[in-house]
Amino acid sequence: MKTRKELRKLKSILKKVKQKEEEVSKLSDKQLAALTSQFKRRYQEGETLDDLLPEAFAAMAVADERILGKHPYDVQIMAGIALHLGFLAEMSTGEGKTLSATMPLYLNALTGKSCVLVTTNEYLAIRDGKEMGEVYEFMGLSCSYPPANADEEDNEKRKIRYSADIIYSTNTGLGFDYLFNNLVKKADDRFLCDLYYVIIDEADAVLLDMAIMPLVISGVPRVQSNLYALCDFFVTALVQDIDYIEEEQAVWLTPKGVEFAENFFGIPNFYGKEYFEINRHVTLALRAHVLLKRNKDYVVTDENEVELVDAGTGRLMHGVKLRGGQHQAIESKEKVEITQEFRTVASITYQNLFLMFEKMAGMSGTILDAKDELFDTYHKKVVRIPTNRPVIRDDRKDLYYKNAQTQFWSAVAKVLEVHKTGQPVLIVLNSVQDTDLFSKLLLQENVPHNVLNANNAFWEAEIISGAGQLNAVTVATSMAGRGTDIKLGEGVRELGGLAVIGVGRMDNTRNERQARGRSGRQGDPGFSQYFVSLEDDVVNSEDNEKLEKIIDGKRRITKHRLKKIINGAQKIKTEYSEISRKQAVQYDEVLKRQRSFIYEARDGLLDGGTLAETQLIEIARRNIHEFVKENDCSDRSVLTRYILDNVSYTIDEGLTTLRLDDKEAIERYLVSRVRRGLGSQRMKFQDRDKYEQFIREATLKALDDGWVELIDYLEQLKYAVSGRASAQRNIIYEYQNEAYESYLDNEKTVKRNIIRNILLSEVSINKKGNLNVIYP
Numbered sequence: 001m002k003t004r005k006e007l008r009k010l011k012s013i014l015k016k017v018k019q020k021e022e023e024v025s026k027l028s029d030k031q032l033a034a035l036t037s038q039f040k041r042r043y044q045e046g047e048t049l050d051d052l053l054p055e056a057f058a059a060m061a062v063a064d065e066r067i068l069g070k071h072p073y074d075v076q077i078m079a080g081i082a083l084h085l086g087f088l089a090e091m092s093t094g095e096g097k098t099l100s101a102t103m104p105l106y107l108n109a110l111t112g113k114s115c116v117l118v119t120t121n122e123y124l125a126i127r128d129g130k131e132m133g134e135v136y137e138f139m140g141l142s143c144s145y146p147p148a149n150a151d152e153e154d155n156e157k158r159k160i161r162y163s164a165d166i167i168y169s170t171n172t173g174l175g176f177d178y179l180f181n182n183l184v185k186k187a188d189d190r191f192l193c194d195l196y197y198v199i200i201d202e203a204d205a206v207l208l209d210m211a212i213m214p215l216v217i218s219g220v221p222r223v224q225s226n227l228y229a230l231c232d233f234f235v236t237a238l239v240q241d242i243d244y245i246e247e248e249q250a251v252w253l254t255p256k257g258v259e260f261a262e263n264f265f266g267i268p269n270f271y272g273k274e275y276f277e278i279n280r281h282v283t284l285a286l287r288a289h290v291l292l293k294r295n296k297d298y299v300v301t302d303e304n305e306v307e308l309v310d311a312g313t314g315r316l317m318h319g320v321k322l323r324g325g326q327h328q329a330i331e332s333k334e335k336v337e338i339t340q341e342f343r344t345v346a347s348i349t350y351q352n353l354f355l356m357f358e359k360m361a362g363m364s365g366t367i368l369d370a371k372d373e374l375f376d377t378y379h380k381k382v383v384r385i386p387t388n389r390p391v392i393r394d395d396r397k398d399l400y401y402k403n404a405q406t407q408f409w410s411a412v413a414k415v416l417e418v419h420k421t422g423q424p425v426l427i428v429l430n431s432v433q434d435t436d437l438f439s440k441l442l443l444q445e446n447v448p449h450n451v452l453n454a455n456n457a458f459w460e461a462e463i464i465s466g467a468g469q470l471n472a473v474t475v476a477t478s479m480a481g482r483g484t485d486i487k488l489g490e491g492v493r494e495l496g497g498l499a500v501i502g503v504g505r506m507d508n509t510r511n512e513r514q515a516r517g518r519s520g521r522q523g524d525p526g527f528s529q530y531f532v533s534l535e536d537d538v539v540n541s542e543d544n545e546k547l548e549k550i551i552d553g554k555r556r557i558t559k560h561r562l563k564k565i566i567n568g569a570q571k572i573k574t575e576y577s578e579i580s581r582k583q584a585v586q587y588d589e590v591l592k593r594q595r596s597f598i599y600e601a602r603d604g605l606l607d608g609g610t611l612a613e614t615q616l617i618e619i620a621r622r623n624i625h626e627f628v629k630e631n632d633c634s635d636r637s638v639l640t641r642y643i644l645d646n647v648s649y650t651i652d653e654g655l656t657t658l659r660l661d662d663k664e665a666i667e668r669y670l671v672s673r674v675r676r677g678l679g680s681q682r683m684k685f686q687d688r689d690k691y692e693q694f695i696r697e698a699t700l701k702a703l704d705d706g707w708v709e710l711i712d713y714l715e716q717l718k719y720a721v722s723g724r725a726s727a728q729r730n731i732i733y734e735y736q737n738e739a740y741e742s743y744l745d746n747e748k749t750v751k752r753n754i755i756r757n758i759l760l761s762e763v764s765i766n767k768k769g770n771l772n773v774i775y776p
């Protein structure tokens with residue numbers, strides 16, 4: 001209902017754009033391009049973007065037509081308006097999202113701030129950036145896109161890329177750049193633009209499907225743990241439902257399992273803090289064995305390496321590893337060489353990355369299905385844009401089967417029937433394994449075909465572009481190229497367009513609709529049909545025995561019931577995914593606040609901020625107060641240790657005569673030593689600026705070291721607490737509590753290290769006047 005109101009609003013703005021277009025289209029190229037500086041001036045003088053919208057959209061639409069030969073359809077202009085207003089726009093597959101985005105990007109860039117368009121893969125970002133870039137440049141705005149080889153991009157080039165008016169990027173590229181931008185050591189090294197306006201292409205994939213795994217930057221190697229093999233062995237001895245329980249994509253030990261673990265490892269309390277590592281490794285091994293499936297979640301390559309499979313696209317994720325030791329636990333399970341684990345130095349989830357933008361919008365062919373969740377998480381509304389031409393694709397009724405055998409053979413029969421006429425067929429399956437199997441069946445039937453799955457992603461663009469030609473048969477994983485346009489070959493329209501055959505119920509309806517949407521684009525003919533069965537991956541019934549009897553044909557089942565089981569399973573899977581995403585948000589919640597605090601402090605320091613001497617003394621005073629309160633200071637050696645570790649490499653007379661029963665006197669003495677230390681460090685500098693630079697760098701180092709330590713710990717904690725799940729425990733609550741505690745600890749460490757870095761560093765200024773610091 002509400003959508004209708006929003007559509008009315010879009011339509012009324014569209015009308016204004018169309019009116020302006022009449023005038024604008026009469027302008028010469030030069031006059032058209034000159035509008036940009038006029039709009040910019042008017043914006044500076046106080047007109048709002050909403051005021052400028054009709055003219056700016058009209059100008060960009062005319063420019064699109066003149067440069068690209070494509071005039072945006074009315075529905076594309078409406079989509080553009082929705083994107084400017086910050087909606088998530090559902091535009092049916094093939095309706096031309098790329099062109100729609102040009103108008104709101106142009107409008108928002110008139111502010112002088114950079115606007116970003118994020119797509120899911122580099123190929124699309126480069127292609128669209130290049131193609132649409134011509135129009136922006138014609139209009140006098142700059143546009144950038146990712147370099148073909150990211151390794152060759154130095155900081156200066158990055159700065160140029162991020163200073164463009166309009167930036168095409170990938171979600172991953174942008175995320176990592178955000179993290180790297182907050183790891184720089186000098187203000188001058190920062191390169192990222194302000195996070196002002198972003199449009200996310202394939203928004204459901206980015207905001208939902210990819211949101212579970214945070215982006216992570218790894219640093220130095222971690223000392224290798226020897227617990228993997230042992231815990232892997234332990235886990236193989238466990239029995240489901242007796243020692244552990246698997247539910248809602250989580251797995252945890254029962255009290256019986258915990259008792260077994262305590263006996264096995266010879267420890268009194270499995271959940272004790274001192275056994276954190278054992279607990280964590282058992283959880284990792286359990287997850288590796290119970291939740292992570294070979295050839296579905298990951299594959300073991302010919303080189304004996306574990307590589308992850310992207311569930312959404314079916315592609316192998318080269319170089320991407322599960323964090324917190326999970327990857328190593330899988331390697332242990334698969335008995336391949338355990339690879340090096342690295343410490344996390346920075347991480348962020350997509351949710352929090354995009355929520356940092358002042359204004360965010362998104363578009364996708366399939367986003368309406370998840371509108372409630374998107375509203376909950378991102379406070380964003382979905383609006384459905386009508387199609388340019390009616391969709392005439394025939395989405396045929398799903399066909400239900402008891403087992404995979406009849407399901408696959410029926411699908412093959414259908415392919416044969418269609419292929420005989422020359423009509424191209426795209427077969428979409430759920431896993432690499434399934435594509436291989438289907439390919440074999442087609443070979444048996446002598447049907448020539450292309451296979452597009454995780455193993456040969458390299459040829460993807462090539463194969464997909466041919467999938468709409470006469471006689472083409474293409475077997476693909478569920479990726480089926482979101483964002484790829486399958487053009488119909490000559491004579492194909494007459495044969496009924498592209499046929500999409502789906503085999504197996506997918507994890508969610510969005511992915512199914514994406515696959516269907518490869519056909520019937522822009523009013524093209526085509527049909528789609530799904531073949532599903534009780535043996536589809538998503539069906540994971542409680543009552544396996546009964547199910548097996550049905551699958552084997554030993555037990556009868558009504559059509560209605562069959563349908564109910566399979567579709568119910570998909571619903572449950574969708575709900576579980578929603579729960580994991582909510583959890584990911586909650587996990588990152590703690591980190592989010594701390595991250596913004598730390599990054600702000602960093603920025604302040606980089607921008608020339610520094611701590612005044614009085615502030616340093618105050619920090620030291622608190623450190624000392626804590627120390628004296630928590631330690632037995634009647635023992636002189638404790639004080640000696642503290643001084644040597646934190647204040648000075650020399651011990652003086654004052655300590656030997658100090659009265660150890662007077663805590664205040666001890667504190668006064670230690671503070672005076674700090675004061676003296678600061679003075680003697682300051683004396684080494686003739687130049688006040690250099691001294692401040694030293695203080696700044698020493699503080700930054702303490703902050704960074706502490707932060708890295710903290711997020712690396714939190715990464716591990718996440719896995720450790722997931723193994724504590726049970727009816728009585730709220731793991732998110734436990735995580736948040738422990739995370740908060742470690743944050744407070746960390747704060748203390750940082751403060752101690754600031755003082756320590758300043759007092760115990762060796763500083764010198766070389767001949768060129770550069771500062772050299774050797775930190776303690």
Ligand SMILES: Nc1ncnc2c1ncn2[C@@H]1O[C@H](COP(=O)(O)OP(=O)(O)OP(=O)(O)O)[C@@H](O)[C@H]1O
Nearest residue numbers: 070071072073093094095096097098099365483485
């Ligand atoms: N206004 C237009 N006039 C002519 N052709 C257009 C227009 N808009 C888009 N197209 C063409 O329609 C095709 C589909 O566009 P595009 O790939 O942007 O669709 P999409 O919405 O991103 O599809 P998907 O949902 O699959 O990602 C492209 O070949 C594009 O050039």
